Amino acid sequence: MNDTLLRLGWALPLVLLLGIVVLLVLRRLLPQLAARPPAAAQLVLAETLQVSPRTRVHLLQVQGRPVLLLEPEEGAPSAVPLDERPRAPLGRSFINDLRRP
Structure with a gap:
């Protein structure tokens, strides 16, 4: 039981930190991807x-x-x-x- 709590104590902050890093990277990249001009309409x-x-x-x-x-x-x-x-x-x-x- 103590071993499970110890793993959970380390894994949860690691996953939360990884999620925050992914959000920050996406926040930087998405405006650049969205700024592309649309194809000319026919x-x-x-x-x-x-x-x-x-x-x-x-x-x-x-x-x-x-x-x-x-x-x-x-x-x-x-x-x-x-x-x-x-x-x-x-x-x-x-x-x-x-x-x-």
């Missing part, structure tokens, strides 16, 4: 606008490119990729092509 919802009681428009970033998603209450949603450069309306570009010699 699909990001930038903004949502309710244009009517039954229709919403979402602005998405798909692999860095802007896309408008029209979501009606009924029917299939439609996506429109947005170009970085504005295009001339069809009628004006056609007229300009006709005026060139």
Whole structure:
């Protein structure tokens, strides 16, 4: 019985000390591990606008490119990729092509 108490008297403080050391080491390492930047998202919802009681428009970033998603209450949603450069309306570009010699 005395031998068991003697072992317990030495083992318990040793295990507690080991647990405290592990906690201190983890406390130092975890903030460094958590500070890594997350992987870049391929699909990001930038903004949502309710244009009517039954229709919403979402602005998405798909692999860095802007896309408008029209979501009606009924029917299939439609996506429109947005170009970085504005295009001339069809009628004006056609007229300009006709005026060139």
